[in-house]
Amino acid sequence: MTSQTTSTAARGSVALEVRGVSKSYGGRTVVDDLSFTCQPGSVTGFLGPNGAGKSTTLRILTGLAEADAGQALVGGSPYRSLENPARTIGVMLDARALHGGRTGLETLRLTARTLGMPASRADEVLEMVGLADAGLKRVGGYSYGMRQRLGIGVALIGDPSVLMLDEPANGLDPEGIRWMRRLLRSFADAGGTVLLSSHQLLEVQATVDRLVVIAQGCLVREGTLDELTGEAGTRVGVLDPAALRAALDKHGIAYEHRSGDQLEVSLAPEDMGRLALREQLVLTSLGATDRGGLEEVFFTLTGQSEPTAAAAGGADAPASEPAATAS
Amino acid sequence: MRPVLDIRAHLDTRSAAILMAISLLLIVAFAALGGFVQPAVLEDGTSHIDFTGFVLTLPLSLIIPVITVMITAGEWSDGSIQNTFLQRPGRLGVLGSKVIAAIVVVAALLVVSFAAGALATWIGGDLIGNGAVFDSLETVFTTQLASLAATLLFSLAMGLALQSTVLGLLAAIGFPFVIATATGIAAITGSETVMDIVSALDLDTAATTLADGSGGAFELIPIALLLVLPGAYGIWRWNHREVG
Numbered sequence: 001m002t003s004q005t006t007s008t009a010a011r012g013s014v015a016l017e018v019r020g021v022s023k024s025y026g027g028r029t030v031v032d033d034l035s036f037t038c039q040p041g042s043v044t045g046f047l048g049p050n051g052a053g054k055s056t057t058l059r060i061l062t063g064l065a066e067a068d069a070g071q072a073l074v075g076g077s078p079y080r081s082l083e084n085p086a087r088t089i090g091v092m093l094d095a096r097a098l099h100g101g102r103t104g105l106e107t108l109r110l111t112a113r114t115l116g117m118p119a120s121r122a123d124e125v126l127e128m129v130g131l132a133d134a135g136l137k138r139v140g141g142y143s144y145g146m147r148q149r150l151g152i153g154v155a156l157i158g159d160p161s162v163l164m165l166d167e168p169a170n171g172l173d174p175e176g177i178r179w180m181r182r183l184l185r186s187f188a189d190a191g192g193t194v195l196l197s198s199h200q201l202l203e204v205q206a207t208v209d210r211l212v213v214i215a216q217g218c219l220v221r222e223g224t225l226d227e228l229t230g231e232a233g234t235r236v237g238v239l240d241p242a243a244l245r246a247a248l249d250k251h252g253i254a255y256e257h258r259s260g261d262q263l264e265v266s267l268a269p270e271d272m273g274r275l276a277l278r279e280q281l282v283l284t285s286l287g288a289t290d291r292g293g294l295e296e297v298f299f300t301l302t303g304q305s306e307p308t309a310a311a312a313g314g315a316d317a318p319a320s321e322p323a324a325t326a327s
Numbered sequence: 328m329r330p331v332l333d334i335r336a337h338l339d340t341r342s343a344a345i346l347m348a349i350s351l352l353l354i355v356a357f358a359a360l361g362g363f364v365q366p367a368v369l370e371d372g373t374s375h376i377d378f379t380g381f382v383l384t385l386p387l388s389l390i391i392p393v394i395t396v397m398i399t400a401g402e403w404s405d406g407s408i409q410n411t412f413l414q415r416p417g418r419l420g421v422l423g424s425k426v427i428a429a430i431v432v433v434a435a436l437l438v439v440s441f442a443a444g445a446l447a448t449w450i451g452g453d454l455i456g457n458g459a460v461f462d463s464l465e466t467v468f469t470t471q472l473a474s475l476a477a478t479l480l481f482s483l484a485m486g487l488a489l490q491s492t493v494l495g496l497l498a499a500i501g502f503p504f505v506i507a508t509a510t511g512i513a514a515i516t517g518s519e520t521v522m523d524i525v526s527a528l529d530l531d532t533a534a535t536t537l538a539d540g541s542g543g544a545f546e547l548i549p550i551a552l553l554l555v556l557p558g559a560y561g562i563w564r565w566n567h568r569e570v571g
Contacts, residue, residue, distance in 0.1 A: 064409065080417070
């Protein structure tokens with residue numbers, strides 16, 4: 001497999017913008033006034049628990065579903081108005097959507113022809129995604145990981161400026177995950193824009209620069225990985241918890257209840273000490289909390305008290321969003 | 328619209344390769360059956376093109392719906408329409424392209440079929456029997472071809488409206504069979520009302536009646552009910568259906 005997986009030429013600056021997008025199915029709001037952007041030169045992780053609205057948002061961005069309100073733009077234009085969208089944005093939403101009766105090579109050749117790329121690009125991409133030996137095998141006989149690779153190949157074949165991948169690491173072996181991480185990094189370093197939706201938090205932490213976290217269709221946090229994971233609070237114990245809560249409320253400082261008489265406060269320990277002094281509170285304990293990286297941030301931001309099997313990593317299950325397809 | 332791309336996308340799959348191979352075998356077999364057997368069973372030992380054409384409509388009335396529904400609805404059923412729309416987001420363009428692709432493939436198959444039929448009629452009549460009769464060629468156009476054209480259009484309408492291979496095939500193959508059976512039952516009942524209702528849903532009879540020039544306004548009813556309405560609904564649904 002080649003390590004240099006993308007064109008080294010500088011990519012055009014194409015940003016993704018979601019502006020006030022809302023979407024409901026049968027009275028249930030799936031995406032609620034969601035706004036965020038993905039800038040060129042960065043890998044943005046798109047996180048949220050099952051049913052948060054991630055897949056619906058990606059479908060709206062790619063014109064596969066229509067928003068009830070708001071706009072989803074690729075380089076300032078709706079996806080469906082792009083003349084040859086796959087030359088601008090490579091998308092892999094579901095590797096199972098590849099036709100099982102076609103060979104891997106023919107899948108890529110057909111895509112190349114659709115996009116107006118030379119047939120030789122198919123062989124090049126097949127080699128790039130590590131399927132050169134399986135090119136003449138029918139996709140129906142591929143493992144899920146091989147389908148993921150082929151799906152990424154289909155996304156890459158138009159040499160786009162933007163990549164949008166939904167759960168790309170599912171089914172990939174460790175070597176494949178490492179390959180994908182390098183691919184996305186080199187793509188972004190060459191000026192490309194990457195939006196990566198994933199449940200695999202450790203993988204996201206190792207790959208992305210920025211994060212967009214949503215829950216119940218709403219944006220709960222957007223920022224760089226460092227901003228989100230570096231926000232440590234303070235765990236504080238006090239003789240009079242009611243007085244402490246009143247003081248925190250008075251100053252508009254966020255806090256969460258913890259066990260016993262303890263609170264977790266969004267202040268640095270020294271600032272918490274100063275506040276206690278000013279408010280004449282007797283502290284029984286004081287110390288910085290360790291958020292434990294992205295996983296802890298994810299569960300805190302999305303209001304999930306403990307990891308679900310899917311969110312804890314390695315989950316293959318797609319987001320359980322409303323059945324958007326009529327059949 | 329890029330019908331050549333859609334023809335390639337249809338033909339390069341394993342299922343299509345198997346389908347085309349079986350279709351060609353059936354066409355050759357039924358053409359031979361129609362052309363070669365006639366001299367043996369007809370008193371004058373001749374072979375007639377209209378009879379060979381009639382024999383050929385038997386496999387074609389199954390082959391045409393299968394090909395048409397697979398081209399128009401197949402990608403919805405296997406989910407690959409997602410990639411098609413990601414690469415070609417102009418949905419009406421894709422729809423038009425697939426309709427043209429289906430018509431082209433079926434037209435090519437009809438040309439091959441009737442060429443094989445003509446060859447078999449000539450071999451059966453001139454080389455084996457006492458002569459081949461091509462005078463009745465007009466009958467082939469006004470009956471067999473009109474009926475097959477109706478089959479093609481009804482299959483297109485069902486593929487577009489249902490956007491499912493299984494449902495599309497059930498409707499495209501099953502409905503004409505049900506109507507043919509209902510026509511017989513209506514005749515037995517003797518009720519004109521029942522017969523009119525069944526006739527209003529009999530696209531095959533309407534097509535052949537219109538093709539031979541004897542059709543009237545009544546024959547437009549099955550066209551409106553079975554082609555125009557489901558076709559219009561299918562176009563609307565194609566343009567608005569969300570892809571998961």
